[in-house]
Amino acid sequence: MTDVKKYTFKDFASDQEVRWCPGCDDYVILRAVQKALPEIGRKKEDVVFISGIGCSSRFPYYMNTYGVHSIHGRAAAVATGTKLANPDLSVWVITGDGDALAIGGNHTIHAIRRNVDMNVILFNNEIYGLTKGQFSPTSLLGQKTKTSPFGNTQPPFNPGELAIGAHARFFARISGNKPKELSAMFIQAEQFKGLSFIEVLQNCVIFNDGAFDKFNSKETRPDNQVYVEHGKKMIFGHDNNKGLRLNGLKLEVVTIGENGVTEDDILVHDAHEPDPTLHFMLTRMENPIVTGVIRAVEDMSFDERFVGQMEERIAAGKGVTFDSLVESGETYTL
Amino acid sequence: MTDVKKYTFKDFASDQEVRWCPGCDDYVILRAVQKALPEIGRKKEDVVFISGIGCSSRFPYYMNTYGVHSIHGRAAAVATGTKLANPDLSVWVITGDGDALAIGGNHTIHAIRRNVDMNVILFNNEIYGLTKGQFSPTSLLGQKTKTSPFGNTQPPFNPGELAIGAHARFFARISGNKPKELSAMFIQAEQFKGLSFIEVLQNCVIFNDGAFDKFNSKETRPDNQVYVEHGKKMIFGHDNNKGLRLNGLKLEVVTIGENGVTEDDILVHDAHEPDPTLHFMLTRMENPIVTGVIRAVEDMSFDERFVGQMEERIAAGKGVTFDSLVESGETYTL
């Protein structure tokens, strides 16, 4: 990682024409990734993007790195193999809410549990885009879609809660339409050792336009979204005077200067706290919704444990060869 | 459900010879289910046991009810179909830690999310029994098994945390060697509307004997396990003088009568609290481990929503027939 060229984002754009719908947030996220990569100090040939199937999963084709556009739902499992085979690589998983949470739900939670050192970007548009508009496991109860003409009867997952229930060490949620926030987030995720799980709230202009407007439009964002940062107070609002406070086991919104509330009452975000309870509560907040790195707790990664054990055995097995293996134990000569 | 015969547990035993290893907890759980069933007031023919593959999954063969011994990992999905097809049935899913959390992890979390009204009994022996002793997703880090001769490098799931992360409305954990507790638990689970997820700590005498001894043996249980009940204080200990207290966002063990602690300081268990935060914390306790019904929050079940919508449409579509369907919209006569 020493003599890495100075790249620009263009170095990471492949020669393939990008084929998303005009106005899709996917363009923003793609560009944010391409802008983040020159900052992470990895050689282009050491970076791998692995996706499943979905609109979002076309992503690897647009990156001038190594990449696999695999099959629906299996990206995390493919990526686990790539990382174990070569732990020196920077591995990125690109996936959608259907890909990662419907068909691929199991691989997602297992990758999180194992803490494979890779970055998983979940393009959550709360809909199946590529297949033209069926509800997904993050679609809202009652939502009308092509497969729920009378309203969805399946209550959704909350990706953050699910991830923390599966022992996520790093969980972040972020708007899909803020290029700079996104780039900064991707850099943080890459720098985190272990699995970084990033839920991007990605607007699908065709099948679920405005899904996040209630907290992510120009008008709603200030008062309905709090962007948390480690070590900083959880303050938000048009006038920067709202904040989150702990009241027993509940998080509540208070206004600084009202009812005797001062800035001191506002929680300071500790993304590094090993106990996930508060992070779990933050992922569950609905108004304001919480974005930013909610949890980032370093732990040994799976590949580290795996390779560590291998290195130990290699050390213990010095001098062992294939020939010594087949001659070990009981042999006899005729 | 009116004229249900008075059954005894024998009515629920099939004519098939039980084939588990002598000493396996599975026998205890089987008997506990057979003893619970006469109490639930359901006709034998309305009860269905559905399992995957594993030692535990042989269970349905031993029940004189309807049953499906399906394929590995798919029991929850099969059962979802059965319940939607006939919501009047009492549906039970029998599964193991491999079956439900390795290959079947996705169906498990989706069934929980949807809140299908059925009872899922997870036989968690922290090992693959039927295939002779490989580690499972609940095996401990470092555990030596047939596939981890140098120690398991995959940190385990905690089924309770995972279930709550997937929005479990009912989660219970219970010892596999306490027949009466088990029977009582199964009755509660059946009476709960929605998906009841019960993790049974099931000792496998052959491949993982003593896995739960540190909190579930005669000696350890009193001080290392707290059995919680809704509305009761979380008190435990040999001398019934220990209890759980909330300290900020942490649960701590205190001794009544020491350091000024009185019984009033001890938390009263509220399994019905919709906010899952405390339940989440309880599932995470390691010493004492928490058993009992940790969470039981009523919500509409998926089948209820599903059938409700269907009934609405039936009402709205009065008089609609196949013939009117095919003649609806654009037709023309030649």
Place this chain on the structure above:
Amino acid sequence: MSNNFSQKSSSELDSVVIRFAGDSGDGMQLTGTQFADTSALMGNDIATFPNYPSEIRAPQGSLFGVSGFQVQVASQDISTPGDDLDMLVAMNPAALKTNLPDLAPGKMLLVDTDAFTPKNLKKAGYETNPLEDGSLEPYRLIAAPMTSSTKAALLDLGMDTKSMDRSKNMFTLGMIYWIYGRSMDHTIEFFQKKFKKKPIVIEANTRALKAGNVYAENLELIATTYQVRPAQLKKGKYRIIMGNQATAWGFIAAAKKANKELFLGSYPITPASDILHELVKHPEFRVKSFQAEDEIAGVASTIGASFAGDLAITTTSGPGLALKGEAIGLAMITEMPMVIVNVQRGGPSTGMPTKTEQSDLMQAMYGRNGESPVIVVAAHSPSHCFDMAFEASKLALEHMTPVILMTDGYIANGSEPWLIKKLADLPTITTNIAKNPEGWTPYTRDKDSLAREWAYPGMEGFEHRVGGLEKNVQTGNVNMQPMNHEEMVKLRAEKVKRVENYIPDLEVEGAQEGDLLVVGWGGTYGALHTAVQSAFGVGKKVGLAHFNYINPMPKNTAEVLKKFKKIVVCELNAGQFYKILLAEHPGHNYFKYNKVQGLPFTIQELMNRFDQVIAAEKVVNV
């Protein structure tokens, strides 16, 4: 040919083939559908073929973003959307570039001149403007400024440009309606229904349609108008039906006839999703549509619903069928009645999701572990999907076994007139439901069909367990004895084999014996039928045996095969049914003809191949 614009000649045609091509956003599917529907209402037979990209909204003007819709309207019975275009509609340079190779010189070409901007020309890779460089001279070019004319017509409605542009396809349609003497009434009615809540859209589209119509009438370039007389179709009430919709309705009908509720466990996948989209609309028929978390849960829930006593089905396409294989094995060994619909698409792997193919046949036959035969049937046209969905359900319920129904993207998305069926006129479905618990076991069988008696939860006295382990031939209890296993393997195979006693004989069209038997299955029927008819019509001894039943095959198969000197098996794959025939009916003089391009056969290429095979001296397989 007179150039006088008010004195145009009109000529009569047997059929017309038009392809509408434009940007994904240009509404070509809708335009084509309107032309087809109007023609059907005027008594023509019709057949359609949508061909669209896998991108949702590909960037405007791009080559890969071109969406096409081909329709044939005819005064006789037709079975395909036609080989040779009479008219190509190209809404922009990209559409022209990708579709012109399919237009023969002398044929009509309709373009929107407004779309031939330098930017669009560049996106399509044109160095010079084909409207100006003479390259379109071989065609009967009708170049009209459709976008601007539409705008002019809508100017006073106060709409924004984007909204006005959306009506330009109706301007185009108006022109075509004039050229082919179609009435605008149906389409105007359609606007009125569809945009009930947006009167301005009704007005805009109606105006555009009429403006295009008038424009064409006045245009001196259009020298001739054409008429296609009504076809001599069977009298009765018709509707236009798409294959996937027909499939969905076939199941609804079957459930009613069997007195069962319908359960669908499915996961969306192109091109099968529309069956799910149709069935979710019909809870009023107690259709229980469950969108599962994946294909495995789709089929597993279907097994669960079948066990509970529903007519249970699952729908998918190739990659999804691969995932369902293990569970189909469970359904097979537990002898659970259910239907698995596989709407084939281009493979392998993700392949070409929006293109058609027939390459999942082997997978349907053998994509499971162990000896695991199931019934495999195939539908051969959009409306035949109805019949085969019904038949698949009937076979599943009457023979207590999973049935795989194969359709494909071509017939699933294609449409044709359907003589509406009444429930009362459909065959009965007789489920074999257990009645007497005395001595009953889950493996009590019908002597003839070997179907086991069905009992399900809620039925008192029939409590039983089924599962994936081998079972005792009498009791159904788990059993690992060697001879019992062999007996069960044979019994399960025999049960499927005996279905041949319950299905119709194979029919031969055209020559009943002679030089060449053309063999096909599934969605190629239209093309094979037309090609064989043509060859037979000119005196060739060519017959067609099209298989709706693949496993088991009809009982008279051997008899049919031996009546011809040569057999050519035509498939949109590399020769899968061909292999099955070689293994099941060895000893004939088989040839094969395969096309794996994501496209249906053309009549012409089939006829060429027939001649080639007839002329071949010995077996030369291509």
Place this chain on the structure above:
Amino acid sequence: MSNNFSQKSSSELDSVVIRFAGDSGDGMQLTGTQFADTSALMGNDIATFPNYPSEIRAPQGSLFGVSGFQVQVASQDISTPGDDLDMLVAMNPAALKTNLPDLAPGKMLLVDTDAFTPKNLKKAGYETNPLEDGSLEPYRLIAAPMTSSTKAALLDLGMDTKSMDRSKNMFTLGMIYWIYGRSMDHTIEFFQKKFKKKPIVIEANTRALKAGNVYAENLELIATTYQVRPAQLKKGKYRIIMGNQATAWGFIAAAKKANKELFLGSYPITPASDILHELVKHPEFRVKSFQAEDEIAGVASTIGASFAGDLAITTTSGPGLALKGEAIGLAMITEMPMVIVNVQRGGPSTGMPTKTEQSDLMQAMYGRNGESPVIVVAAHSPSHCFDMAFEASKLALEHMTPVILMTDGYIANGSEPWLIKKLADLPTITTNIAKNPEGWTPYTRDKDSLAREWAYPGMEGFEHRVGGLEKNVQTGNVNMQPMNHEEMVKLRAEKVKRVENYIPDLEVEGAQEGDLLVVGWGGTYGALHTAVQSAFGVGKKVGLAHFNYINPMPKNTAEVLKKFKKIVVCELNAGQFYKILLAEHPGHNYFKYNKVQGLPFTIQELMNRFDQVIAAEKVVNV
């Protein structure tokens, strides 16, 4: 025959077949293995066949809990554990009940009288005690109180009863060692190694063994002892190897030879788990064994590791292969080198997990959507698993394609002597790794093999993307053009087909032409070889063509087939390879012989079938 107990006669045998049968807890697998190993050390050829129940520890004394281990030891080269038992060891009534049908009258029967208690007799379903009711008269019964004698021998060791009972199998073994003149040294050494940390267990087992030995010597019932002379095996260093272990080692060797690291992505399943169990032991060879959450993750991680440049493999059995189908399609279209091992078991569905079968062949060939050919090879004996694992790896890496290696429960769990191979003596494996980025694309191919050049992450200048959509034939970029698709489908098929240029010709054993060609594949080799040898030995014109390569088949296949008047395809399924042959090589006079009982062929039934086919006037398939 003298009854004088010190003056027993000794006779020489060519081979001896013994079956050890007892409760799952009786240690029969260990006992049998010791007898086999000792015999191998004494120079015999050996072949073993464990046959155990699917329950972990079935209730003591139950019929379904009986575990068996059959071994043949011989003074010549043998290939099967034998048809006919010379001795049956029955440790309890259940073992007697289930195994006696396989023992011919006059043969030796060894039983533990202590186990014939009323309770055990009842569990086995005996109404009267067979030791007393005369029913065992036809056999040469040796009834010994093994449990109590063992206890007596260990009394002063201070062990509890349960622990003492655990040594009774060694008492039995001691007796058998005496009868067959085997040395006890090897087994005593084995105790010393295995129980290094438990001296009391060493002592107990050693005493029991010796006590049994002495008991037999003194027993007047044993009239004759037997000798089996060393076989004339090739000189060299041997070890006993089990099939699954050989498979694992074959991969380790291949990785070394290819200069690659070995990655295994797998999920446990009987009877394939032992490959995983073996490979997890060897991280010291940089073997990366990843136990995934399911079979799909197993194969998906394998694809990921292959993409990263490892020799990547995944291991499973039938139901797991079904789950892997979709992903194998991805590996196929992306032309990723990897090996999928399928250790077949009884199907369909969960079927008979601990029994052997060959019924996944069609699934291996066709269990994926679309046109998706991969290389399919099969191993034919325990030690041959080593060779074919190596060969499968070589083919995968040199031809850049997934390879499916078929073995089965019979050879996977069976064992035989293996002439140890040195790494240096194994064939080279030449990976085709990209060198020059200039103009390179992921679909740059070798002219002859059509294998694409491999480049993987970390290699500068070769950054590229692969995926499951159809791809341009030159660049590998996504492409949906009709002709490109057809070209790619043909190219992928041709690449696999051309493997025939790189594999050995089919060899024929026995008659090189004549009346009957016996055809087999996979684990039936031992039985087919022995049966054909016997038939050929008595002058019948019978040859054997055993296929290690199924797709593609060896180049000379057609030539071999046409040299015989009749062909009989023998398989442990309902006729899968038979169907493939009919389709790939039509026009021969094929017969088939199938057994689907979860058991291997016996020599005798094969020979009967050969005669029957030779005598048959016309094609009559059974």
